[in-house]
Every structure is written in C-alpha cells, then in structure tokens.
Amino acid sequence: MYPDPRVVRFVTDSFIPIRIHVREQAADWKRLGERYGVQWTPTVLVVDSSGEERHRVEGFLPADDFLAQIELGRGKVAFTAGQFDEAERRYRAIVDRYPKTEAAPEALYWAGVSRYKHSNDAAALADTARRFGERYQDSSWAKKSSVWAA
Amino acid sequence: MAEISWRHDVDAALADAKSASRELLLDFTAAPM
Numbered sequence: 689m690y691p692d693p694r695v696v697r698f699v700t701d702s703f704i705p706i707r708i709h710v711r712e713q714a715a716d717w718k719r720l721g722e723r724y725g726v727q728w729t730p731t732v733l734v735v736d737s738s739g740e741e742r743h744r745v746e747g748f749l750p751a752d753d754f755l756a757q758i759e760l761g762r763g764k765v766a767f768t769a770g771q772f773d774e775a776e777r778r779y780r781a782i783v784d785r786y787p788k789t790e791a792a793p794e795a796l797y798w799a800g801v802s803r804y805k806h807s808n809d810a811a812a813l814a815d816t817a818r819r820f821g822e823r824y825q826d827s828s829w830a831k832k833s834s835v836w837a838a
Numbered sequence: 839m840a841e842i843s844w845r846h847d848v849d850a851a852l853a854d855a856k857s858a859s860r861e862l863l864l865d866f867t868a869a870p871m
Contacts, residue, residue: 696840703863706851707844710868716848717866726866735862737855758863765861 692751702762703734734761742768756782756791763795767802776802793824797833814838 690696699705708716710729720726724733724741732754734743743761745754759782766775779799783792800816803809813836820830821837844865845851855862 690842693840696842699842699863702861704851704855704858704860705842705844705863705865706848707846707865707867707871708848709846709871710866712871713846713848716846720848720864721866724864729866729868731866733862733864733866735855735864737859737861739852739856739862762861 695751695755698755698758702758732758734758734765736765736768740768752786753789753791756786756789756795759786760791760795763798763802767798767805772802772806775799776806787823793820793827793829796820796824797829800833800836810836 690699708720710717726733728746730746730748732745733741735741742764743757745757745761749757759778763775763778763782766772766778776799779795779802782789782795783799786792796816796819800812800819803812803816813833817833817836817838820827820833824830851862854860
C-alpha cells in the first residue's frame with residue numbers, strides 16, 4: 689500500500705507519520721504496543737493530536753481500501769472533536785472517491801449522522817436511509833439506518 | 839519514487855502533533871527497513 693503515490697501523498701499531507709518497527713525499535717514497540725494494545729503487524733492507528741486512538745487497520749490492504757480506512761479515521765477524529773461539518777466532508781470523500789471499499793457504507797452512515805449533528809435536522813437521517821435504499825443495501829450500515837426511513 | 843518520511847522519534851512526534859493539532863498515523867511494522 690505504501691508504494692502507491694496516492695498513499696504517499698495523502699499520508700504526507702494529512703498526518704505526522706510514525707513508524708515503529710518490531711525489532712529495530714524494540715523498546716518503543718513494547719511501550720506503545722502495550723499502550724495501544726497492538727498484537728500484530730501491520731497495524732496502523734489513526735491517533736488524534738492528544739494521542740487517543742480513533743481508528744485501527746490490522747493487516748495489509750490494497751491502496752484504495754487503505755486510503756478509505758485512514759480517511760475514515762480522520763472522519764472519526766473530527767467527529768469526536770465535535771467538528772461535524774468537517775467530519776461529514778471527510779466521510780463523504782470516502783463515498784465519492786472509494787465507493788467500492790468496505791469503508792464506504794460506514795462512511796455514508798456517519799456522514800448522515802455528522803450532518804444531523806451539525807444541522808439538528810432529522811431530514812439528514814431520512815436522506816441517509818434513502819441513500820442506503822440505492823446502494824449498499826446488504827451492509828449492516830443499511831440495516832442500522834433503516835430506522836431513519838421517513 | 840517519493841516515499842513517506844516516517845518519523846521514529848515517537849515521543850517528539852507525539853509532542854509535535856499536540857502542539858500543531860495534527861493527526862498521527864502510527865505504523866507498527868515488521869517490514870524490512
């Protein structure tokens with residue numbers, strides 16, 4: 689996933705990237721592995737500026753799936769910080785750019801929640817349920833959104 | 839080919855992220871360095 693130039697650009701532009709090697713940095717591995725409960729490589733964590741983990745990717749993924757996952761993590765960072773308009777933008781970017789990934793239906797769900805939290809308009813939830821009627825119908829996120837259907 | 843400029847000074851990077859309000863990507867790896 690890292691040789692892909694899109695991954696290089698996105699990681700460089702969006703994060704402070706830290707690599708912890710299981711053998712070369714044994715002390716950091718032990719300390720941070722215990723702190724974050726890491727049991728396997730590769731494990732990639734999206735961590736907010738205060739050091740709190742917001743999303744985790746375990747195992748190798750192709751570039752599109754990896755990009756979608758780490759953008760999902762950025763969405764969760766913004767959402768947790770109460771930046772709901774920014775969270776919605778990040779979640780919708782996943783649906784637009786990586787619509788065939790497993791992250792996309794989760795992102796569509798949380799984009800709707802973010803819009804609702806930002807606008808306090810329940811129509812945002814009903815619209816999300818309607819969108820799930822058009823795509824990702826078999827996903828668990830479609831089931832979760834079904835309660836919002838108008 | 840461009841590469842990611844990984845940092846390995848973990849505590850300094852965490853401090854930088856806090857002061858700059860930036861998000862971190864922590865890659866726990868066993869890949870050859």
